[in-house]
Amino acid sequence: xxxxxxxxxxxxxxxxxxxxxxxxxxxxxxxxxxxxxxxxxxxxxxxxxxxxxxxxxxxxxxxxxxxxxxxxxxxxxxxxxxxxxxxxxxxxxxxxxxxxxxxxxxxxxxxxxxxxxxxxxxxxxxxxxxxxxxxxxxxxxxxxxxxxxxxxxxxxxxxxxxxxxxxxxxxxxxxxxxxxxxxxxxxxxxxxxxxxxxxxx
Amino acid sequence: xxxxxxxxxxxxxxxxxxxxxxxxxxxxxxxxxxxxxxxxxxxxxxxxxxxxxxxxxxxxxxxxxxxxxxxxxxxxxxxxxxxxxxxxxxxxxxxxxxxxxxxxxxxxxxxxxxxxxxxxxxxxxxxxxxxxxxxxxxxxxxxxxxxxxxxxxxxxxxxxxxxxxxxxxxxxxxxxxxxxxxxxxxxxxxxxxxxxxxxxx
Numbered sequence: 001x002x003x004x005x006x007x008x009x010x011x012x013x014x015x016x017x018x019x020x021x022x023x024x025x026x027x028x029x030x031x032x033x034x035x036x037x038x039x040x041x042x043x044x045x046x047x048x049x050x051x052x053x054x055x056x057x058x059x060x061x062x063x064x065x066x067x068x069x070x071x072x073x074x075x076x077x078x079x080x081x082x083x084x085x086x087x088x089x090x091x092x093x094x095x096x097x098x099x100x101x102x103x104x105x106x107x108x109x110x111x112x113x114x115x116x117x118x119x120x121x122x123x124x125x126x127x128x129x130x131x132x133x134x135x136x137x138x139x140x141x142x143x144x145x146x147x148x149x150x151x152x153x154x155x156x157x158x159x160x161x162x163x164x165x166x167x168x169x170x171x172x173x174x175x176x177x178x179x180x181x182x183x184x185x186x187x188x189x190x191x192x193x194x195x196x197x198x199x200x201x
Numbered sequence: 202x203x204x205x206x207x208x209x210x211x212x213x214x215x216x217x218x219x220x221x222x223x224x225x226x227x228x229x230x231x232x233x234x235x236x237x238x239x240x241x242x243x244x245x246x247x248x249x250x251x252x253x254x255x256x257x258x259x260x261x262x263x264x265x266x267x268x269x270x271x272x273x274x275x276x277x278x279x280x281x282x283x284x285x286x287x288x289x290x291x292x293x294x295x296x297x298x299x300x301x302x303x304x305x306x307x308x309x310x311x312x313x314x315x316x317x318x319x320x321x322x323x324x325x326x327x328x329x330x331x332x333x334x335x336x337x338x339x340x341x342x343x344x345x346x347x348x349x350x351x352x353x354x355x356x357x358x359x360x361x362x363x364x365x366x367x368x369x370x371x372x373x374x375x376x377x378x379x380x381x382x383x384x385x386x387x388x389x390x391x392x393x394x395x396x397x398x399x400x401x402x
Contacts, residue, residue, distance in 0.1 A: 118370045168369055169319045173378045175370035181401045189394035196390060200382045 003112035005103040011124030014117035022097040024191040041082035105161035116172040123179040204313035206304040212325030215318035223298040242283035306362035317376040324380040
C-alpha cells in the first residue's frame with residue numbers, strides 16, 4: 001500500500017496540494033471523513049473532534065478524575081485511540097493521500113511518504129483571505145496569532161507522538177514551500193517524486 | 202538567470218544531487234571552482250579556503266589586531282567578500298546549480314530556487330564509507346562527531362548571513378531527505394519542479 005501523508009502549516013495550501021496530488025496519482029484522498037469516523041467511534045460531535053484534532057488540542061483543557069490535566073486526559077486518549085484505528089483502517093484499504101490528523105506520526109510503521117507543506121506568512125494571509133470570507137474580517141495580526149496558535153498545537157501533538165521535530169526537513173521525505181506560486185503547477189513533479197519514491201524505497 | 206542553490210547536511214549526497222540536476226537541466230554546475238576563484242582573489246591556499254568555507258569556519262580562530270576573535274576576523278571577512286564576488290560573477294553568467302558555499306544566503310537577492318538536502322544519520326555514515334576510503338577507518342561515533350562539527354559550522358555561517366534557520370523547511374523552497382534511495386532516481390522530478398518554479402515564480 002502506498003500511503004502519502006501531508007503535514008502542513010495552517011494556511012499553506014497543504015489540503016489543496018493533497019487533494020490535487022491524490023487526483024494526479026489516482027489515489028484515495030482522506031480528509032473530513034477521518035473526523036466523521038472518529039466522531040462515530042467516540043460518540044463525540046464532529047465539530048468538537050475537528051477543532052481539537054485540527055489544532056493539536058490547542059486551547060482545550062479538561063478535568064480527568066480529581067486532577068486537572070491541561071492535555072491528554074481521558075477524552076483526548078479516547079480520541080487519539082479512535083484516530084489511530086481510523087487512520088490504520090483507511091490506509092489498509094489501498095493507495096491514499098491523508099492530510100493532517102497526525103497521520104505522519106501515527107502511521108510511521110507503514111513507512112508512508114511524508115510531505116510537509118509550508119509557506120511565508122504574507123502568502124498564508126493572502127491565501128486565507130481568498131479562501132475564507134470570514135478571515136477577510138481579521139487583521140493581519142489576528143491572522144498571525146491564529147496561525148501560531150494552530151501550528152503550535154500541531155507541533156506539540158506531532159512531537160508527543162513522534163521523536164522528530166515538526167516542520168524540520170529531517171522529519172519528512174520532502175518539504176515544499178508554496179509561497180508565490182499556484183499549487184497546481186507543482187503537483188505533477190511531486191507526483192513523479194512520489195512514484196519514484198514508492199518504486200525504489 | 203535561473204540559479205539553483207543546494208544547501209546540504211554533510212554526507213547527505215547534496216553534491217551528487219546538484220551535479221545530476223545540473224546535467225538534467227543543461228545548467229552550469231559550480232563546485233570546486235568557487236574555491237579556486239576565492240583562493241585567487243585572496244591569495245590564500247585552496248586547502249585553507251576549502252576547509253574554512255566548507256565547515257562554516259568551524260574550528261578556526263584568529264588573532265586580529267590586538268584582540269582575539271574566535272570568528273570573522275579580517276581573513277574571514279576578506280574570504281567572505283571574495284566568496285560573494287565569485288558567486289555573483291558565476292550566477293550572472295547563466296543558468297546554474299551552485300552547491301554549498303552559503304550561496305542560498307549570499308545570492309538571496311537573485312531569488313534562486315533554494316534546495317536543502319538532508320538524510321538520516323545511518324544513511325550518511327553508509328554513504329561516506331562508500332565514497333571516501335579514508336572514512337572507512339572511522340568509527341560511527343567519530344563520523345557522527347564530524348557530521349555535527351561540519352553541519353554546526355554551516356548552520357552558524359548560514360544564520361550569520363541570513364535571517365532564516367538552516368535546515369528548517371521554511372528557509373528553502375524544497376527540502377529532500379535522501380535516506381534509503383539512489384539520488385539519481387529523484388533527479389527527474391526535481392528537475393521538473395525546478396522548471397515549473399522558474400516558469401511561474
